[in-house]
Amino acid sequence: MKSIVSLFRSFGAKITLILILSMLFSGAMANFLIYKYALDNQFGQLRDKLKTIAVMSALEIDAEALGRIPLSEDAVNTADYKAVADRMRLIRNAVPSIKYIYTLAKTENPGILKFIVDLENKDKSDTPSAKPGEEYDASGFSQMLAGFDAPASDDKMDRDKWGVFLSGYAPVRDARGNTVAIVGVD
Template identity: 35%
Template sequence: MKFKTQLSIGVGFFTTIVLIATALIISDYFIKKEIVSISERLKTIAEIVAISIDGDAHSRLSENGNYEDGDYRSIKNVLNKYLEITKSENVYDIYTMARSNNKHTLQFIVDVDTGSTASEFREDYDTSDFPLMEAAFNQPKAEYQLLEDKFGTWLSAYAPIYNAAGKYVGIVGVDASAESVHHVQNTIISHITVITFLALIITVPLSWFISGFISKRLQQLTEFAEQIKDGHYAHDEAAIVKIEVLASQRKDEIGFLALTMSHMAEKVAEREAHLKEKIKSLHIEIDEQEKKKQVDELEDSELFQTLLNRSRNPPSAAE
């Protein structure tokens, strides 16, 4: 497998992991943000509904009234009106509650829900697992996560109901069903998924381009290494020129490597030239020694000695 292909696969795999991780982080962020936004809207609705309720009528109803009283019908009409108005805000149910004589227990007073999840008039509700319901008698509160009770799974918000004297006499609860929250979550996830998929499609040619860009530079370094291996160090060589341009253009690790290899080539060329000069001098010295040896051998030969003696003692005319 070519280096370019390996690099492309590596870059693509790394980019895919990063994109998926980023998508998960982003989707989690936006889901939490949207849940907080829904909770805050529910709290605002609860505050508006609480202001619209006659606190004195609610106090009478919770203490001595029944579901056939005019106070009950009046409060229920208010709740029904706001339920119709806020259906676009994913509101499923609106109800009121009052304190009971038991600790961590509230009582349902009016509930507009008429389905299987509807509460009964003055039905007790254990708030041990829902401390914000108790705290809502002092100021508006909102849950920022889905909570499950015997009626189902909900995202809820609460606001206090005050009487004419400014004393709290109950709370308004506003619920959004888990299905509506999950719908919002799924919408966000689907949008993030589409964006991630499109990004992955772009990643394929981008990875190939990046790997080609890097491998091209490495190929230049490889060609330069081949030039050095073959003993070509002259700076008019095409590969040498390319490597010097690469070293001057890039300021990263590849550029540094190109610069280092260029300097290495210069040093190798200098050392080779110096070595050649030494070898040439050595050859000359060896030649001189060989010549001297041959002369010595010639001088020591019997023929040379005879000729030398004759030259020194020429024969007389009589001889």
Template identity: 30%
Template sequence: MTQTCSCSTKLIATAVIAIVIISLLTAFAYHSSNATLRDAVQSGLKSTAGVMATQINASDLKGLTPGDENTTQYLTVAAKLRNMRSMNDQLLNAYIIKVNTTDMSASFLVDDLYPLDPSGSARIGQADTSPDKVQIFEALSGPTASPVPYTDSWGSFMSAYAPIDDTAGNTYAILGVDVSENDYVASTTHGEWIIVTGVVSIVIVLSAFYMFSRKNEEEIPKVP
């Protein structure tokens, strides 16, 4: 009887250790898989913003002041942003930001939602209050992206930014693009098969230990 209890205790302990190991490996694989997806999506967003920024001439932006939203100059740039954005179904918005390194402020210069959505678009000179301020200023040196989804007065997004340079190679403004947080999460949260594999592995391990335990009990001679 003592021998049976001892074997059962060892089997239970071994099963618990095996389950813990499988669970940890599954969690690690799932996290790594999604981290890789997040990196890929962020890189894609940065590349998109970078390419779009090269198609905007800084000279087309110079001289824009609050109230110029209905001028040919503004509408031409906004239409160009919309046309480029239409090539990617996931992009919700494309816009241009003017930054001031003196007081570290950022304000909108062109919003491609205008004039199609006047109430939902930013006007010239309107302050950009998104939590991505660091990324916006870092974009003066090259494409950047939000580290995580954020929420501001416009909604919840993941964004990417890229510099718009003038003919002298100096950054005149920053181009930004947005995707919805929901689309971002949907495209970076996969790997359900990893979880399923982990669960199946645990079931197999438990079944194996159960069968081994039953077999072990049958082989141990009963003491009269």
């Protein structure tokens, strides 16, 4: 028994133990860093995919018709609303990963947007879609606001009354290049 205790007190045993612990720590750190890199890379790819889907969606939406939709609840009965909603429904159905697709316009109040067309949830959940003209406080969503200038996507998962999502945004521009609204995809 005394020889085992004296073995662990020897200089060589201490060095060996330190080397083994250092290798275990280095291996664990390497695994963690590889995992973190892979996770960040996949998240970045998802953000890029959302931006691409938003851009392609914005190109498919008739900006002139979108601009003619009145921001009131009875707008859902107009031909322009129905045409834009039908086009957005085709987009959503063509891309299985999209749960929500919607358009928002700026208001005179900074950070406050208004829904133009918000399709029902693909899963037909209990959460109703927003009505035309319904206000949305986007002051806490900087990437959504940035979407009026250029394609953007959320930096992290964000929560609102519809749930927790990662979203992509793109400007919907008219023939003159003016931004009429943004399209958002979750």
